[in-house]
Amino acid sequence: MMIHNTLLWKRWFFLWPPLCLLLFLQRRTLAFDAVVIGSGIGGLSAASILASQGRSVCVLEAHEHVGGAAHEWSARGYRFENGPSLYAGLSPARSPNPLKHVFQVIGEEPEWITYDRWGFSSPSTKFAAAVGADDFHDRILPAHGGPDAQAQWRRLLKALEPLGSAIFALPPAAIREDPFAALTLGVRFAPALAGVLTKGDLSRPFAAFLDDLQITDSFLRNWLDMLAFLLQGATTEEAPISLMAYMLSDFYRPGVTLDYPVDGTKGIVDALLRGILKGGQEEGGGGGGLKTTTTRKKKCCVRTKAEVAELDVAFEGKGETPPVLRGVKLTSGEVIPATHVICNADLWSTKKLVVASKVPALEAYLQSQIDRVEPCRSFLHLHLGIDATGLPSEPSEAFPAQWAFLEDADRGVDAERNLALVSVASMLDPSLAPKGKHVVHAYVPATEPFEKWAHYFKKPRSSSPEYKAAKEEAVQILWTAVEQYIPDVRDRVDLQFAATPLTHARFLRKFQGTYGPYLPASKGELLMGHRTPLNNFWLCGDSTFPGIGVPAVAASGLITANSILSPAEHWQLLDRIKL
DSSP: OHHHHHHHHHHHHHHHHHHHHHHHHHHHHHOEEEEEEOOSHHHHHHHHHHHHTTOOEEEEOSSSSSSGGGOEEEETTEEEESSOOOEESSSSSSOOOHHHHHHHHHTOOOOEEEEOEEEEEOSSOEEEEESSHHHIIIIIHHHHSOTTHHHHHHHHHHHHHHHHHHHHTSOGGGOOSSTTHHHHTTTTTHHHHHHHHTTOOTTSBHHHHHHHTTOOOHHHHHHHHHHHHHHHSSOTTTSBHHHHHHHHHHHTSTTOOEEEETTTHHHHHHHHHHHHHTTSEEEEEETTEEEEEEOSSOEEEEESSOOEEEEEEEOOSSTTOOOEEEEEEETTSOEEEEEEEEEOSOHHHHHHHHHHHTOHHHHHHHHHHHTTOEEOOEEEEEEEEEEOTTSOSSOOSSSOSEEEEESOGGGOTTSTTTEEEEEOGGGTOGGGSOTTEEEEEEEEEEEEOGGGTGGGSSTTGGGSHHHHHHHHHHTHHHHHHHTTTOTTHHHHEEEEEEEOHHHHHHHSOOGGGOSSEEOOGGGOOOOOOSBOSSTTEEEOSTTTSSSOSHHHHHHHHHHHHHHHSOHHHHHHHHTTOOO
16 A cells, blocks of 8 residues: 555655646736726726727626626616717817727727707707817807807917817827837837927816916806816816817817717617627526627637636735736636736726735725825716607707706806706607607716715615605706607606616716716826736726717827837827827
8 A cells, every 4th residue: 555655645646747838828828918997988998999909808797787887778668778878089081089090999889879069058049060170150149148158169279279280190099108109109200299388288177278368258268177177086276278279179160060970879879899708609608697709819808797806916926026917707716817907987986996905005095096196976867758749859049968967157167056958869869769758867967965975875874765866856957858859758757767876886886986086287287007016917098088978088098008018009099099
């Protein structure tokens, strides 16, 4: 027996090293080039660009639907959108919009429905203004502005023109976060970079720029405040010149249109998914996997109901040896190996993930970033399915598909429950509602404090009569906003849902239901960017790139993917972009 055991031990002794090597090589073979945590527009943009360059990518989404804040859900034939509904700069072949550049890189995009106006209403004013500078100058300002409003508007557009042109010529797609940015920015876009740098300090608050130009008309200043808040999440007092110059130059350039994707916002999400999964054969689905495709060059997958619990980090060696990122661990216990991990979650949620992973240096870095910012306030939503009898089926000046409602201009556009947006998306794409019906989405844009709702956060209070009554009271501003163009909307209701900051926190997994970090231009600081102290761990989404909404998060996905790709690949990728 002793001799037999000795011989067996010797056999295992010689077999152990090759077995270990085999297991190591198998793990490396099965590892993805990148795992993306979260399927918001930023994460899907990064994943689709990496997939287009032959990288194997796995997107992990904790929710049952893909798209993050842009995901769609349906009930009784109505298709509801949680996120953005106003788009521009996506239908033209040449555009400065970062999401358009993502589509050009991956070779996929939705079909676009174009239209030319959106509405505005207040207790004393109601109009639908066409995009582009002419209608606003020729019709809206004489009717609602002061005697000098038109001259001030012309002065503003003249001052913005060189700024907008310079910013348009330097796309976020050229940025990468390593020394090779000197190649993609400093060489390829040298004239454009010089053009931006010579325009002065574009990080100053836009209000200072308006003051310098003596833009004093109260209607014009209030209008610009509203646009800034709706599209940038800050008033002109805190929105930087760079973002406002980009937005206004794009919104009021000649020939501009508003764009809406065929099949709704889902059309955007589906185009990005095709960019990730195209070219392969479906390998599997179900059990938390939405779809997996395999080609000769790559294996890519997008999985829903796949919640990440922590990063898979190895602490090799002793002393100052840095930790090694190996992938992620799901709450189910499954480990998914990857070379790179891209986190599309917000800053606060990312820190929770890192705390569980026990990487003190990364945790300290994220805390230092949290200390610099505040979470934006949250949202109220009202989703309606209504009888469309007697209502227009297409938008017009008399009845636009989208409008803003400002209850009291003196309170300011950022006041709580004072400004609301309404979208009747089925006027643009009838497939979003049953025949003879309309789908309506009204919401307040990042003005609802989470603190008012925090005590309802845990059950049973979140399902209590008190919570339901508070919710009913809170959304009255949204009913009023819808009634600006549909006065009898309450009599037309077929289906209704109201949502609060708790809904954002639960279903979108957003800290306090926030829309992202708030960092005012007056601080003169930038958000943290995409690279972190943990090698190969990246961040993208609403906490990383200035501005809010789709263009900003798409830009963050672009920059993250660029930074992972080689400079040569990045250079070739830029050939596909049309400015």
